[in-house]
Amino acid sequence: MVAILERINELLFAAVLIVSFSLLAYIVLQNWRSDIVRSLGVLLAGVIIAYSGDLLLARAQRPATIEFLGRAQWLGIVLVPAGYIHFANALLAFGSANTIAQRWRRSVYAAYIGSLAIFLLVVLGTNLVIYTGSPSGPVARFNAGPLFWFYVLFFGLAIASALIAILIVRRSALTPAQRRRLSYLGATFAAPGIGVFPFLLIASPNVIPLTLILALQAVASLIVIVMLTVMTYSVAFQGMLxxxxxxxxxxxxxxxxxxxxxxxxxxxxxxxxxxxxxxxxxxxxxxxxxxxxxxxxxxxxxxxxxxxxxxxxxxxxxxxxxxxxxxPRNMFTRADLRALLENSLVAICSALHVKTGFVVAPGEDGFSVKAVWGSRRDVRRFVTDHPVMSILPQLESMPYDAAASLDSGSFVVIDDFCLFPLRSPDGIFLGAIGLEATLDQLRRNGGMSADMRRMVTGLAHQIELALTTVQMQRQIFDALRELAPEMQSLQQLSSRLEQATPLTLSNLDDDIVLHPDFPQLVKDALTQLWGGPKLAESPLLGLRSVRRILAEQGGSPTRALQAVLRQAIANLRPDEQIDPSAQEWLLYNLLEGRFLRRQTVRDVAHRLAMSESDFYRKQRIAIEEVARQIVLMEEHEYENSSGRR
Structure with a gap:
């Protein structure tokens, strides 16, 4: 029975170790700036060290190794009470008792110094805290020294301080969600203490049966796994919006x-x-x-x-x-559209015995050739002689009849190509199919037969449906991009309200990034980036990032806001490896030319090869990206301020 319980305890020690290390790694990656999370990291580190010692001691045989491991694991044992005091102080700083937290701050440093002193007494081989006992079975390693009871008092005060802090902060919590998390925390905060406290220095195996001790250890390890998980969930994301x-x-x-x-x-x-x-x-x-x-x-x-x-x-x-x-599986993406255009074009050209063809369709930069079959040289020559934008009006002006079938009157003949317009079900012009053939060649090849007209018309309708679907998706995505700042603001507001305390609630109204008209405020500030009343009187002067660099800018709020706006634009600069024609470079070059270089709309639009109407549409998207960058900068400042608390 003892051998089975020993094996079970080894497995559970390893399980606690894995869970603790995983949780520590996770919170470090996610929210290390929060002081609450840093104190929780100390508690988890103490559990990891203590259980690592238990796992190694279970297999150690040499007395010298047992002595070393038993003393070394006390680094984790003494870290936990100091971590509890740190945790209590961080909770009070987050809650409404900030004045109490400031008074307790020195106790955090004293706790870590006291823990270090106890650890040094242990590792130096003194008998003041623990001393080597007579091994009795697999669990008895050390006995309690005279100063061990000072550690017990220190440990009890640390646990009590954490519990008092949880109760104080829970009483000041304003939302049900925050009170619920603090209730979870109150029920599970003792997990690190249960895991590392050296109970065997008090309960001797000579008094309590060995099987009972091993069974209680196994139960305690299971409880620690569950409680550590719930405890970490309760506070690990505190301050994350x-x-x-x-x-x-x-x-x-x-x-x-x-x-x-x-x-x-x-x-x-x-x-x-x-x-x-x-x-x-x-x-x-x-x-x-x-x-x-x-x-x-x-x-x-x-x-x-x-x-x-x-x-x-x-x-x-x-x-x-x-x-x-x-x-993502149900979307019809640009890659899907390109594949459909190419496959449909191949089918049409093969059916009509045409060697070369192309499809003109709209994109982010206007109409262009999206698919080619056959000789690319012939298509390039045709597009060079007859630019796409110059032939589109003629195609768009052709009469439209949704019920009409394909015939010779459906084509526009330009040089050696016949062009067939594509339209949506409601008659909106979508592009064109170009075939390198004359009408006589199409008639000789059987392209005007009833069956062939039906097939080509069906393929053309599939292309029209695909172009219509892609345009609708683009409109939906544009709408979502426009809503993104508002949705992000609502999520942040909901998170802050959920985590609200009397201290943070009083400052909530001053957070300008939560206002619905924040993108418009960014636009007003950018239009007068080089000076003006809208910049000097902008509500953006209250941004945390502006206040942080105020001293660096000679105490001038206007210059500080200008620096923040320039930094937000600089953050949007794409990597040099990205294609210069990509959307990211287009938006960055638009912002740089219009606001940093103070060029006119006409000059920037001409340099970027776009119409003025397209310029304004792109400018709206670019300004929203600047607003989003400022929001990210503000989140960083908020997390840093939460971490300092």
Missing amino acids: IPERLIKQDFVRWWLYGPFVGITTILFIQAVPVIAQYLGLPPETLITFGVMVMTVLMPIFVTQAKPYLDALIYRQDHSEIDYLRNL
């Missing part, structure tokens, strides 16, 4: 790919010797096959489990999220 549904989704996904996969792998590796002995095979052989199976099955299992977990997380929003998840 993202919706709770995204927090839950990211957290669950990380738990699946981190702790779950790690624990499953450890369980399998530990089970290999038992299975190998039962089957009479070498353990190395089973490990080879097992790793092969695990690397294939675990990703499949996680992928299959994610939709069910998402359904539990989103619940009321499940239908919308499920539709958005499948949207």
Whole structure:
């Protein structure tokens, strides 16, 4: 029985270690600027060190190794009470008791200094805190020294301070969601303490049965795993301005790919010797096959489990999220459009026995040739002699009859090409199909027969449907881009209200990035970037990023705002490896020419080869991108200020 409990404890020690390390790595990557998260990181680090020592001590045999590991793991044991005091101070600073937190700040430094002093007494080999006892079975390693009870008092005060801070902050919480998270925290905050406190220095194996001690250790490890997970979820995202549904989704996904996969792998590796002995095979052989199976099955299992977990997380929003998840598969993208145009053009040219053809369709930069079949040289020569924009009016002016079939009157003949206009169901001009053939050649090739006209008309209608669909999608995406600042502002406002305290609520109205007209304020400031009443009186002067660099700009709010606007534009500069004709470069060059170089609309539009109407449409998108960059800069400032608290 003792051997089985020992093996179970080893597995659970490894599980706690994996969960703690995964949670620590996650919060470090996600929200390390928050002081609450940094203190939580100290607690998790203490658990990792302590359980690493337990895991190694379970297999150690040499007395010198046992002595070293038993003393070294006290780094984690003494870190936890200091982390609790740090955690309490960070919670009070976040909540309404900021004055109390300032008074307690010195206690945080004192706690870390005291922890270091206790650790030094332990590792220097003194008998003041612990001393080597007589081993009695697999758990008794050390006995308590005279100063151990000072550590117990220190530990109790740290736990009490964390609990008091949680109660104070929960009492001042304004929203049900914030109170719910703090309730979770109050129920689970003791997990690091349960995991690292050296109970065996108090409860001797000579008094309590060994099997009971090992069983209690196993139960404690299971409790620690659950409580650490809930505790981390309760506070790890404090101050992050993202919706709770995204927090839950990211957290669950990380738990699946981190702790779950790690624990499953450890369980399998530990089970290999038992299975190998039962089957009479070498353990190395089973490990080879097992790793092969695990690397294939675990990703499949996680992928299959994610939709069910998402359904539990989103619940009321499940239908919308499920539709958005499948949207990329249902979209008709530009790559799909190009493939359809090329395939349809090949079918039309092959049916009409035409060697060369092309399709003209609209894009972000106006009408252009989107697909070519046959001789590209002939198409290039035709487009050079007859620019696309010059022949489109003639095609667009042709009479339209949705019920009419293809005939000789449906084409416009220019040089050696016959052009057939493409229109949407409501008659809007969409582009054209060009075929290198005369009308007589089409008649001789059978292109004017009834069956052939039906087939070509059907293929042309498919192209028209695809172009119409892509245009509708582009309009939807443009609308979503226009709504993006408002949606982002609403998400940030919802997150801040959810995490609101009396201190933060009083400053909420001053956050200009949450205002619905924030993009318009950015536009007004950009139009007078070089000076003017709209810049000197702009509400953007209250931005955190502006206040931060105020001293660097000689105390001038106007110059500070100008610097922030220039930085926001500079942040939009694409990488040099990106194609110069890409949308990113177009927007950046528009902003640079119009606002940084103070060029006229006509000059910038001419340099970028676009019409003035297209310029204004692109300028609106570019200004929204500048506003989005300023929002990101403000989020960075907010997170830094939250971290300093």
